[in-house]
Amino acid sequence: MIFKRQSKALKSLSELELADRCKNRDPLAQREIYDRYASTMMMVCYRYARSKDEAEDFLQDGFIRVFDYLHQYKCNGSLEGWVRRVMVTTCINHTRTRHRELMSEGISDYHEQVYGDGFEDYTNKFEIKELLQMVSDLPEQYKTVFNLFVIDGYNHNEIAEMLQINVGTSKSNLSRARAILMKRITLKENYIHGSTK
Amino acid sequence: MDPLNNIFKKLSHETMRPSDGVWKEIYANQQKKRKKTIWYFGTSIVALLLIIGGLYTYINKEQPQAISTKISEPKEIKNETNTNTNLVVSNSIQSNEITPAGNIFSSINYIPNKQNSNTNTYPIEVLNTSTLEKNNSIKNIKNTKLENVNNIHENNSETKETIKEVEPVKTEQATSTPYDSVIIEKPIHNNSNKPLIIDTRKKKETSKRKTYIQPSLFLARTFRTLNTNNDSFDYYKKLRNASEISGNQLAFSLSYIVEYSKNLNIQYGIMYQTQKQSSSYTWQQVKTIVVIDSIRNRDVFDSATSTWITKTDSFTHNDKKYLPVIANGDVSFSYIKLPIIVNYEFSKKKITYYIGSGFSLNILTTSVGAIRNFDLQNEGDPIPVKDLRKSILGLDFITRFGARFQLKERFAFQIGLATGYSLSNAFTKNYPLVQHNYWYGIESGFRWTLK
Numbered sequence: 001m002i003f004k005r006q007s008k009a010l011k012s013l014s015e016l017e018l019a020d021r022c023k024n025r026d027p028l029a030q031r032e033i034y035d036r037y038a039s040t041m042m043m044v045c046y047r048y049a050r051s052k053d054e055a056e057d058f059l060q061d062g063f064i065r066v067f068d069y070l071h072q073y074k075c076n077g078s079l080e081g082w083v084r085r086v087m088v089t090t091c092i093n094h095t096r097t098r099h100r101e102l103m104s105e106g107i108s109d110y111h112e113q114v115y116g117d118g119f120e121d122y123t124n125k126f127e128i129k130e131l132l133q134m135v136s137d138l139p140e141q142y143k144t145v146f147n148l149f150v151i152d153g154y155n156h157n158e159i160a161e162m163l164q165i166n167v168g169t170s171k172s173n174l175s176r177a178r179a180i181l182m183k184r185i186t187l188k189e190n191y192i193h194g195s196t197k
Numbered sequence: 198m199d200p201l202n203n204i205f206k207k208l209s210h211e212t213m214r215p216s217d218g219v220w221k222e223i224y225a226n227q228q229k230k231r232k233k234t235i236w237y238f239g240t241s242i243v244a245l246l247l248i249i250g251g252l253y254t255y256i257n258k259e260q261p262q263a264i265s266t267k268i269s270e271p272k273e274i275k276n277e278t279n280t281n282t283n284l285v286v287s288n289s290i291q292s293n294e295i296t297p298a299g300n301i302f303s304s305i306n307y308i309p310n311k312q313n314s315n316t317n318t319y320p321i322e323v324l325n326t327s328t329l330e331k332n333n334s335i336k337n338i339k340n341t342k343l344e345n346v347n348n349i350h351e352n353n354s355e356t357k358e359t360i361k362e363v364e365p366v367k368t369e370q371a372t373s374t375p376y377d378s379v380i381i382e383k384p385i386h387n388n389s390n391k392p393l394i395i396d397t398r399k400k401k402e403t404s405k406r407k408t409y410i411q412p413s414l415f416l417a418r419t420f421r422t423l424n425t426n427n428d429s430f431d432y433y434k435k436l437r438n439a440s441e442i443s444g445n446q447l448a449f450s451l452s453y454i455v456e457y458s459k460n461l462n463i464q465y466g467i468m469y470q471t472q473k474q475s476s477s478y479t480w481q482q483v484k485t486i487v488v489i490d491s492i493r494n495r496d497v498f499d500s501a502t503s504t505w506i507t508k509t510d511s512f513t514h515n516d517k518k519y520l521p522v523i524a525n526g527d528v529s530f531s532y533i534k535l536p537i538i539v540n541y542e543f544s545k546k547k548i549t550y551y552i553g554s555g556f557s558l559n560i561l562t563t564s565v566g567a568i569r570n571f572d573l574q575n576e577g578d579p580i581p582v583k584d585l586r587k588s589i590l591g592l593d594f595i596t597r598f599g600a601r602f603q604l605k606e607r608f609a610f611q612i613g614l615a616t617g618y619s620l621s622n623a624f625t626k627n628y629p630l631v632q633h634n635y636w637y638g639i640e641s642g643f644r645w646t647l648k
Contacts, residue, residue: 025231027224034220039212046213056219063223068230128211131204150202151209178201 015079023071030067037080038063041087047135047147048091062090088152092162095144126185134184142177149174255458407456408647411464415448415615417638419472421623444474444527446636450536454644460542464553468534475527528566530587532559536595549609552598557617559591586625593617597640607646615640 010018010032021029042059049055066086073082135143135151144163148154149170154162159170420443450468457463538555564587599613616637623632 025227027227030227031220031224034223038219039214042213042215043208043211047208055213056215059215060219060222063219064226067223067227126204128207131208132211135205135208146205150205153209178199181201181205 016075019070019073019075019079022067025067033066033079033083034063037083040080041083044084044087044152045091047132047151048088048095048144050136050140054094058087058091058094061094062087065090084152088148088154089162092144092148095140130188134181137184138177138180142173142180145170145173146177146181409452409454409456409462409644410647411452411454411611411642411644413450413452413611413640413642415446415450415468415470415638415640417446417448417615417636419444419446419474419634419636421474422633422635444472446470446472446638448534450534450642452536454540462540462542464536464538464540464555466534466536466538468536468557469531470534471529471531473527473529526566526568528564530561531563532561532591534559534593536593538595538597540597542601547603549601549603550599551601551611551613552596554594554596557593557595559593559619561587561589561591587623588621588625591619591621591623591634593619593634599640601644609644610641611644612639612641614638 010021010028013021013029013032018029018032022033038059041062042055045055045058045062046052049058062083066083069086073079135146138146145159148159148162149156156167156170156174159165160167163170448468448470450466452464452466454462454464534557536555536557538553540551540553542549542551544550595615595617597613597615599611601609601611603609614637617635619634621633623634
C-alpha cells in the first residue's frame with residue numbers, strides 16, 4: 001500500500017526531482033526512471049544490437065551506468081537526453097571491439113545520394129518494423145555510423161571520437177549505409193509495383 | 198534535410214518494451230552495490246576504531262608508571278597452628294588489598310618481631326593471590342626477581358640484602374586461603390612493632406606529557422576549484438557565475454602541542470586568517486541584482502548598465518533574452534580556524550623533521566567584496582558587495598612537513614610547508630555553485646617547551 005502510494009507520488013515528480021532522489025540511490029526513484037525511459041532506451045539499444053537478447057544486455061548495462069553516474073548529470077538538458085547519451089555510449093562500447101577492424105575505408109568512397117521526385121512520399125509509407133529491419137540488416141560498421149548520425153543526431157567529429165576512427169571513415173560508412181538502404185528501398189518499390197501490375 | 202534521413206529519423210521516437218527480467222537484474226546489481234557500500238563503511242569504522250584503540254594502548258604503554266607504596270594496618274595475626282615462625286597467613290591481608298587472580302607479588306609483608314639480630318634483617322613475606330595450586334605458586338615466586346622490593350627499600354643500604362627461600366609449609370589456614378607466601382629477608386628499619394604491608398600493585402599516575410606552545414606565521418596562496426555547476430541556470434537565474442581568482446592569505450596561529458610519545462604529538466591550535474582575492478561575477482539580469490545593498494549603489498549600477506554595457510552579447514535561454522554583465526572587483530575574507538593536527542617527528546642531531554596531517558574547522562567571520570568595474574569600464578567609487586553567499590562553517594584537510602631547529606634547551610625555530618583542501622563547499626547550501634578552496638604556503642614559528 002505504502003509502496004503504491006510512494007510510486008504514485010514519484011510519477012508526479014519532475015525530472016530534476018527524480019534525478020535528485022536517484023542520486024541518493026533511492027530504489028523507488030530508480031524504478032521510476034526505469035519505467036519512464038526503459039521502452040525508449042530499449043529501442044535505442046535494439047538499433048545497435050544484433051538481437052533482442054543483446055539489446056536487453058545493453059539496456060541493463062546502460063541503466064546500471066545511469067544509476068552509477070547520475071551524480072554527473074548537471075541538469076543542463078533533459079534527463080531523457082542524458083540517459084539516451086549514456087545508452088548510446090554503452091552500446092558503442094559493447095559493439096566497438098567487434099567492428100573496429102572492419103572500419104577502415106577511406107573518404108574516397110564518399111558520394112552524395114541523388115533522390116528522385118516523390119521519394120519521401122513513397123518511403124513514408126514504410127512501417128517502422130520494416131525500417132528497423134533494414135537498418136538492422138546493414139553491416140555492423142555501417143549500422144553504427146548510420147544510427148549515430150541519422151537517428152541519434154551525432155556529427156561526424158563526435159562519431160569519429162566515439163568509434164576511434166577518422167572523420168573520413170565515418171563519412172564513408174554513412175554513405176555506404178545510405179547506398180545500401182536506397183538499394184533495398186528501390187528493390188522493394190519495384191517488387192511492390194511489379195506485384196500490383 | 199536528406200529525405201532518407203527524414204524517414205529513418207522516425208525510429209528515434211519509437212519504443213520497444215523490454216522483458217521483466219531486465220529490471221530484476223538491474224535491481225539486484227544495485228542492491229549488491231548498496232550492501233557493498235554498507236560493508237565498506239562498516240569496515241572503515243571498525244578499522245578506524247582499531248587504529249584509535251591501538252594508538253591509545255600504545256600511548257598508554259609509553260607512560261611512566263610509578264609503583265606506589267601503601268602502608269596499612271593489617272588485622273591481628275591468628276596463626277595458632279602454624280609451626281613455621283616466619284609464615285604469616287592470609288588473615289593478615291585486608292580484603293581491599295586482594296588483587297585479581299594471576300597477579301604475582303600483590304603485596305609484601307615484613308614481620309618486625311622476627312628480626313634477625315645477627316644480620317639486622319627482617320623476614321619479608323610476599324603475598325600472592327594466584328589461584329594456582331599453592332605449591333606451584335610458591336615455586337613461581339621463589340624464582341621471581343624481587344626488583345620492586347629493592348626499589349622500595351633502596352634507602353636502606355646499610356645492610357646487604359638477602360633473600361631467603363623457604364619451603365612451603367602445610368597449614369590448615371594456608372590451604373584454605375587463596376594466598377601463597379614466601380619469606381624473604383630484607384633490611385627494614387621500623388620503629389613501631391606492627392607489621393607493614395607494602396602494596397606493590399602498579400597504579401597509574403597522572404600523565405606527565407611534554408607540552409609546547411607555538412606561535413606561527415603563515416603565508417599562503419589561496420585558490421578555488423572551478424565551478425562544478427556553473428551552468429545551473431534553472432536553479433539560480435540572477436548570478437550566473439562567480440569566480441574568485443587566487444589571492445594571498447596571511448594567518449597567525451597559536452598552537453598547544455601535547456607529546457604522546459617520542460615521535461608522535463597532537464597539535465591543537467587557533468588561527469586567525471585573512472585573505473584577499475580578485476573576483477569576477479556575471480549576472481544575467483542586471484535589474485535584479487540582489488547583492489548590491491544600498492539605493493545609491495543600485496542607482497549607480499542601473500545607470501552603468503543602461504549607459505556603458507554593450508548589449509551585443511545578449512543570449513536567449515528558454516525563449517527569454519538575457520544580458521550578461523561581468524562585474525570585476527575583489528573580495529576579502531577572514532576566518533577563525535581551529536586546527537587539530539597529528540604530527541610524526543624524528544630527530545637527527547639538533548634538527549627535528551616533522552610530517553603531519555589533520556583537520557581544521559573554519560569559521561568565516563567576515564566576507565566583503567567590492568565591484569570596481571562593469572564590463573571593464575570603471576564605474577568610479579567601488580560598490581560594496583555584502584552577501585557573497587559563503588558558508589559560515591567549513592572543514593579543511595591539512596598536510597604539512599618541515600624541520601625544527603633546537604636553538605636552546607626549551608626554544609626552537611620551525612619552518613615548513615603546508616597545504617590544505619577544503620572538504621566543504623565554499624558557498625552556502627542554497628547556492629547552486631560548488632567551489633572548494635585549496636591553498637599552499639610556508640609556515641614558520643617558534644616553539645617553547647612548557648614542561
